[in-house]
Amino acid sequence: MSGSVSQQNVGLFPVSYRISTGLPGAPSLVLNLLVSTPQEQVNGNATITQAVNPPLDLHSDVWGEYTYLTVMSPGVSKILITAQGNHGGPGSNSIVNFKIRLVVGTDWREGVANYEYYNGSQWIEVTNAPAHLVESVPSNAFQPFHPGPVIQPHRPIMPLYAAPIQSAIAAGDLAQMKSLAALAKQQLEQLPQLRIALDTAKNELSRLQSR
DSSP: OOGGGGSOOOSEEEEEEEEOOOOTTOOEEEEEEEEETTTTEEEEEEEEEEOSSSOEEEEEEEEEEEEEEOOOTTSOOEEEEEEEEESSOTTSOOOOOEEEEEEEETTSSEEEEEEEEEOSSSEEEEEEEEEEEOSSOOTTTTTTSOOOSOOOTTOOOOOTTHHHHHHHHHHTOHHHHHHHHHHHHHHHHTHHHHHHHHHHHHHHHHHHHTO
């Protein structure tokens, strides 16, 4: 492996999408991703459910990458996320049971997905499914994956909307910059509460381990 493994992923933020056509009986996909902007990579997990008999409840560990689809003005730039999944992640011997191509705006909030999944007997394809960002990422969304590089003390933490803010600056979009800056400010204001919750969790973990 290259020496870049030891470098800090300073541009790291989570996103969670609900993806569904909304049609009666259609499958519903929840896609939780951790976005690494230095490597332009994503990893996380996907859950597909469907009210059929027997009910569908498919889980996959997901990994992939993203790229910016830049077009000349007055066109609108997009972000293309391509990923695949299985049980155990890319290092396992499990077969791939999930593939997705998700196109979202440069603010990462909404888009359209084409994905397919293996239901145990055949591949099922879903096209043109709307994707919507879930504002609150589930706390257990990334449990299947091992922790990434340790964040060193006193290093700057990239807020959730850092990458979109940078994109808005590059595009000169004043309205989008104002909106994203306000959202980022809200997140930064929540950091003290996050620190308190983390310290409480650490204390409880130490207590349970000492039994």
